[in-house]
Amino acid sequence: MGEYINTLEPEKAVLIGVSSQDQPLSQVEDYLEELAFLIETAGAIPVKKFIQKLDTPNSRTYIGSGKLNEIKRFVKSHEVDIAVFDDELSPSQIRNIEQELEIRALDRTNLILDIFAHRAKTAYAKTQVELAQYEYLLPRLTGMWTHLERQRGGIGLRGPGETEIETDRRIIRTKIANLKDQLEKIDKQMITQRKNRGKMVRVALVGYTNVGKSTLMNLLSKSEVFAENKLFATLDATVRKVVIGNLPFLLSDTVGFIRKLPHHLVESFKSTLDEVREADILLHMVDISHSGFEEQIGVVNQTLQEIQAADKPVLVVFNKTDAYSYVKKDEDDLSPKLRENLTLTELENSWMAKTNAPSIFISALKKLNIDELKSLLYEKVREIHVTRYPYDDFLY
Numbered sequence: 001m002g003e004y005i006n007t008l009e010p011e012k013a014v015l016i017g018v019s020s021q022d023q024p025l026s027q028v029e030d031y032l033e034e035l036a037f038l039i040e041t042a043g044a045i046p047v048k049k050f051i052q053k054l055d056t057p058n059s060r061t062y063i064g065s066g067k068l069n070e071i072k073r074f075v076k077s078h079e080v081d082i083a084v085f086d087d088e089l090s091p092s093q094i095r096n097i098e099q100e101l102e103i104r105a106l107d108r109t110n111l112i113l114d115i116f117a118h119r120a121k122t123a124y125a126k127t128q129v130e131l132a133q134y135e136y137l138l139p140r141l142t143g144m145w146t147h148l149e150r151q152r153g154g155i156g157l158r159g160p161g162e163t164e165i166e167t168d169r170r171i172i173r174t175k176i177a178n179l180k181d182q183l184e185k186i187d188k189q190m191i192t193q194r195k196n197r198g199k200m201v202r203v204a205l206v207g208y209t210n211v212g213k214s215t216l217m218n219l220l221s222k223s224e225v226f227a228e229n230k231l232f233a234t235l236d237a238t239v240r241k242v243v244i245g246n247l248p249f250l251l252s253d254t255v256g257f258i259r260k261l262p263h264h265l266v267e268s269f270k271s272t273l274d275e276v277r278e279a280d281i282l283l284h285m286v287d288i289s290h291s292g293f294e295e296q297i298g299v300v301n302q303t304l305q306e307i308q309a310a311d312k313p314v315l316v317v318f319n320k321t322d323a324y325s326y327v328k329k330d331e332d333d334l335s336p337k338l339r340e341n342l343t344l345t346e347l348e349n350s351w352m353a354k355t356n357a358p359s360i361f362i363s364a365l366k367k368l369n370i371d372e373l374k375s376l377l378y379e380k381v382r383e384i385h386v387t388r389y390p391y392d393d394f395l396y
């Protein structure tokens with residue numbers, strides 16, 4: 001009874017998350033919602049979500065055996081192909097789960113790496129992703145092979161398993177070194193390119209994935225950057241010259257951030273993120289129609305810190321106002337208004353009261369409030385421009 005693999009049928013996936021004291025149920029539901037979007041982006045179909053309440057994960061199989069059995073029954077009856085966990089699993093946990101469920105198991109990091117690998121288009125992005133994949137794999141080889149070592153290696157013998165690991169390790173180390181060399185060469189070219197841009201003010205679009213960065217880029221620069229309703233539509237940095245009024249500046253669009261962006265990806269995308277690190281102004285875009293937008297803001301700020309870009313002037317651009325919705329409260333309901341009860345105007349006011357970072361509410365898709373954004377941007381760019389070109393008289 002051979003395994004039947006139909007490459008035309010998209011794979012079916014179950015999603016698995018764990019709720020605990022620090023991770024309440026509603027949050028896990030949001031996370032799994034995002035995981036489902038990631039799975040769709042990867043080309044598979046999310047068919048069911050499983051959440052287990054668990055304060056300490058099982059060291060062998062991450063979730064408890066009861067839950068695992070429940071999932072197994074579902075997997076069998078619905079012909080599911082993969083089990084995707086929202087949290088990071090150890091190599092041995094993955095192995096144990098795969099043995100129990102008899103299907104492939106992935107964690108979130110794995111999935112994101114896979115999506116990046118499929119979506120990378122340029123040689124540069126491909127090289128960056130390949131590097132991240134090998135770096136992810138290297139420390140995991142041991143875990144993947146220990147059982148073989150034990151089975152095959154006799155007493156005092158160097159088992160074939162072990163030799164294989166050593167060979168594999170050596171091959172991977174060589175690959176990593178080669179990829180780093182390649183990237184370094186391209187990086188040097190890019191540094192020269194960036195130097196040639198002169199002193200022009202540089203603005204970088206940053207934000208969570210799928211918030212509308214590329215859509216705004218296209219709108220402001222009249223370019224045709226790829227934008228779509230999938231995660232990580234953009235992997236390479238694109239830079240365009242934009243002119244507002246008579247003021248020219250450079251605008252860059254780059255890879256979006258996400259919760260738990262794999263560390264190796266951030267590492268290997270460092271030079272793509274140089275656009276952000278070297279920018280004079282950041283346009284932090286937020287999808288206001290997303291229920292988790294506040295947490296997304298936090299993830300972006302944290303990632304900016306990781307790449308040492310957190311101390312730049314920021315203009316917060318709340319996008320997708322056209323898609324914003326709220327839960328209207330009854331007149332006689334006197335309980336305090338929650339965030340989900342705020343109208344757009346109330347939300348704007350409460351945000352303005354909370355922060356001193358300049359912000360603006362727009363819809364890039366419906367082209368709402370774009371002139372206001374432009375004049376705000378003009379002011380910000382001008383402030384920097386005049387310090388760099390003190391004798392430039394185009395402004396006066």
Ligand SMILES: Nc1nc2c(ncn2[C@@H]2O[C@H](COP(=O)(O)OP(=O)(O)OP(=O)(O)O)[C@@H](O)[C@H]2O)c(=O)[nH]1
Pocket residue numbers: 207208209210211212213214215216226227228229230231232233234235254255256257319320321322323362363364365366
């Ligand atoms: N309703 C609504 N949708 C928008 C708006 N702006 C962008 N979108 C949609 O949001 C989706 C993502 O837009 P992109 O511009 O690709 O987002 P991005 O931030 O560049 O995404 P990544 O490159 O994947 O990080 C697309 O389907 C857009 O059409 C908006 O103002 N309102």
Ligand SMILES: [Mg+2]
Pocket residue numbers: 213214215226227233234253254
């Ligand atoms: Mg994009």
